[in-house]
Amino acid sequence: MIIMKLKRSFLATGGYSNEVGILGLGTKQFKLPKKEFKQAIILLNYLNEEKSIELIHNYMLKKKIPESMLKKLIDANLIVSKDIEKTDDMDFKNKLYSQAISLDPDIVSHKLHNMTIIIAGCGGIGNFLGYALSTYTPEKLILIDGDKIERSNLNRQFLFKNTDIGDYKVNVLKRELNLRNPKLNISTINKYVTEETFAEIKNFKQNDNYLAILSGDSMEAVKGTTNFCVKNEIPFLNVGYLNDISVVGPFYIPNETSCPFCGNALSLDENKDSYTTNILDEINSRYEAPSSFTNNSLAASIAMSDILQYANGNIENIKSLNSRFGVDNVSFKTYTIQVPKDKSCKFCGENK
Numbered sequence: 001m002i003i004m005k006l007k008r009s010f011l012a013t014g015g016y017s018n019e020v021g022i023l024g025l026g027t028k029q030f031k032l033p034k035k036e037f038k039q040a041i042i043l044l045n046y047l048n049e050e051k052s053i054e055l056i057h058n059y060m061l062k063k064k065i066p067e068s069m070l071k072k073l074i075d076a077n078l079i080v081s082k083d084i085e086k087t088d089d090m091d092f093k094n095k096l097y098s099q100a101i102s103l104d105p106d107i108v109s110h111k112l113h114n115m116t117i118i119i120a121g122c123g124g125i126g127n128f129l130g131y132a133l134s135t136y137t138p139e140k141l142i143l144i145d146g147d148k149i150e151r152s153n154l155n156r157q158f159l160f161k162n163t164d165i166g167d168y169k170v171n172v173l174k175r176e177l178n179l180r181n182p183k184l185n186i187s188t189i190n191k192y193v194t195e196e197t198f199a200e201i202k203n204f205k206q207n208d209n210y211l212a213i214l215s216g217d218s219m220e221a222v223k224g225t226t227n228f229c230v231k232n233e234i235p236f237l238n239v240g241y242l243n244d245i246s247v248v249g250p251f252y253i254p255n256e257t258s259c260p261f262c263g264n265a266l267s268l269d270e271n272k273d274s275y276t277t278n279i280l281d282e283i284n285s286r287y288e289a290p291s292s293f294t295n296n297s298l299a300a301s302i303a304m305s306d307i308l309q310y311a312n313g314n315i316e317n318i319k320s321l322n323s324r325f326g327v328d329n330v331s332f333k334t335y336t337i338q339v340p341k342d343k344s345c346k347f348c349g350e351n352k
């Protein structure tokens with residue numbers, strides 16, 4: 001028999017005025033009338049040390065604290081069954097964050113720790129997400145990008161320095177991530193993201209615990225990543241921005257959810273005339289993506305949020321599942337474009 005024990009979490013905090021008390025922070029914050037607030041803090045104080053359920057119930061009876069109070073405090077993550085160890089490493093705050101968003105800190109950290117993560121595209125989003133994921137010390141990080149660092153990258157690709165200009169992004173990203181976390185096992189491929197490039201991953205074993213993150217502006221990269229991930233049953237997430245909307249998805253889960261090409265979602269009408277096409281090609285060739293800190297970091301943050309839900313197994317909480325999910329960089333309005341799983345998809349369908 002497992003004896004359940006409970007303890008006050010690091011997230012417990014509060015304040016009060018004459019009439020009302022407030023406990024917790026963020027979406028889990030709640031108000032209590034003065035009398036109940038007092039009961040809550042007496043209970044929180046008692047659980048400074050881990051106690052068995054039996055002891056807690058006896059204490060609550062003695063202090064006339066109702067059962068509902070314990071439930072309230074557990075729901076707000078102020079009392080927890082699995083305490084987080086306050087260690088001087090990157091795990092502590094990562095786990096605390098998982099706890100704050102009601103995930104299981106051990107499951108999330110363990111899952112990411114055992115993953116091989118492919119970062120396809122090491123620009124702005126690759127910098128942010130490569131860094132965020134590296135703090136979980138994954139089994140292996142594989143960095144793919146054929147680009148060399150240019151001065152214009154330095155407005156957002158925060159791990160690159162002036163002295164790195166002209167060097168391969170993958171080499172510098174590897175060096176900088178290793179400086180921050182020496183335990184990392186990182187390999188690099190300094191080629192552009194195509195299906196053939198993925199074939200260069202050394203010791204690739206199917207059915208491994210893989211996750212691929214794609215951030216690239218070429219159609220070739222999206223097609224190559226989709227083909228590789230579908231064939232090898234690797235989950236992957238497409239992350240990017242459309243000028244001032246940061247966009248993620250669809251989060252592809254093999255044999256379960258849609259890929260970027262489901263429902264012909266990425267292609268435009270084929271009916272074209274050459275005059276218009278020529279002019280448009282000229283206009284499009286001058287297009288420059290307005291890549292900045294805001295659209296890049298926001299896209300990376302949305303992606304990381306979905307990756308944490310994925311790592312916890314909360315598939316239903318992934319915002320970009322079977323959809324493209326975007327956030328307007330100015331109004332923070334959200335957009336969800338449904339991309340339902342398409343059985344006749346040329347990339348992930350039944351006859352692929």
Ligand SMILES: [Zn+2]
Nearest residue numbers: 259262345348
């Ligand atoms: Zn598809």
